[in-house]
Amino acid sequence: MDGVEGRIDHLAADTKIQRLFVAALGNGTVEVVDLRSGRRSRRLRGFHEPQGLGFVASPSRLFVANGADGTCEVLHGETFTHLRTLRLSADADNVRYDPRTRRVYVGYGSGALGVRDAATGDSLDDIVLPAHPESFQLESAHSRIFVNVPDTREVVVIERAHGRSVTQWHIEDFAANYPMALDEAGHRLFIGCRHPPAVLILDDRSGGRLAAVPIDGDVDDLFYDAETGRVLASCGAGFIDVLGVTRPGRLAVIASTSSRSTST
Secondary structure: OOOOOOOOOOEEEEOOOOEEEEEEHHHOEEEEEEOOOOEEEEEEOOOOOEEEEEEEOOOOEEEEEEOOOOEEEEEEOOOOOEEEEEEOOOOOOOEEEEOOOOEEEEEEOOOEEEEEEOOOOOEEEEEEOOOOOOOEEEOOOOOEEEEEEHHHOEEEEEEOOOOEEEEEEEOOOOEEEEEEEEEOOOOEEEEEEEEOEEEEEEEOOOOOEEEEEEOOOOEEEEEEEOOOOEEEEEEOOOEEEEEEEEEOOEEEEEEEEEOOOOOO
């Protein structure tokens, strides 16, 4: 992307207006891309290591989590006027939105998920975790949150109706579990691990391991495509691995596309 230096981190999408928001962490900016033209339409400046992004359609809001100072900036989602600064603590990171409760969740600090009102940014709760959270996923049909906690090599399961952890699933023989994706209909939780490099597939009801699929190194993000049943693994080693069904009930890497190394 022209004019962007350094690492790119997380993304968020506005599916109605067809916009993609890109956290250009190393550049200190958020890049707004028009998906219809494939071109950048705007550059938002003034952030401090922007990492996580969350877009809310109504009322239109863009949440930008800053890793350097632990803040989360709230912008109007159409005019990009600054509305509010939410002060969390160091390393504000991933952002998720729950449309049922109209709440935004922000992972931050030495171990917490901040729960904020999506319209006002008001603090509603802070859910304590054993260490810094990386990727986390919210169920849409139920009320659990699955949270990767690499420092303790586990997935923490939170009941968001009560705002507390209900169980922990330890990742034996694997470490550095950063990215995550969820196949809610199939009850599968995909966990990207860097040591050794693999995608773990867990049963989201029990935490039992269904498979461990070797992939390229330094996995940074995972995406699950429900229509094709495929998983995309963005790897900092310079590849995007595609995991697909090779025989009933089994996933394996079916394609690998070279890309620029972007992870740290």
